Amino acid sequence: MEQLTLTTPALLFSAISLIMLAYTNRFLAYAAVVRNLHDKYLEKKDKQLIKQIKNIKKRLYLTRSMQIFGITSLLLCVLTMFLIYIEQHAIAVWVFGLALILLIFSLAFLIWEIQISVKALEHHISDIENN
Template identity: 75%
Template sequence: MEELTLTTPAVLFSAISLIMLAYTNRFLAYAAVIRNLHDIYLERQDHSLLRQIKNLKLRLNLTRWMQIFGISSLLFCVVTMFLIYVHLNTMAVWVFGLALILLIISLSLLIKEIQISTQALQHHIADIEEHLEK
């Protein structure tokens, strides 16, 4: 087995940081849309908005878990670097493996969230197309 060096987990820092930035942007966008829908719902009590709000709630929860797993992955990369620094290489390999698994889970949740987002947008497109055909 090839030895794990400090640079191996450090390489993931920039990737995870960029991913976390993207997750945060998604979170902020959902928060803005939810606040807007909330205000509209209070004005009109339009029950058709409830489906959108439910969808956004699911996507917001997925984004939260994506962030949690991504941050945990970054944390375990830091722990890996510490373990390498104190010459606990076998433990460092296992902790780094856990960091990779957490990152895989985070990215898998992103795939699921993208699928839900795409389905929601397809419903909007279908509504527009139906309106145009009338």
């Protein structure tokens, strides 16, 4: 097995940072949608709005999970670098492996969230097509 160096976990910094920026943008967009749906619901108590609110709530929780796994992955990359620095290479390899697994979970939640988002948009499209 090849030796894990400081540069290996450092390479993930830019990737994880970009992913976290994308997740934050998604979260902010959802926050705007929730505020909009909230105002619409206060004006008109429509069952369709309740379905949309439940959908966006589920997507918010998925986005939160994506962010938590991504941030934890980044923290473990930093810990890996520290462990390499103090020459604890065996532990560093395991910690870095865990960081990669958490990043995989984060990306898997992203795929799940995208599937839900597409279904929500399909409902809007079908409403337009049916009219």
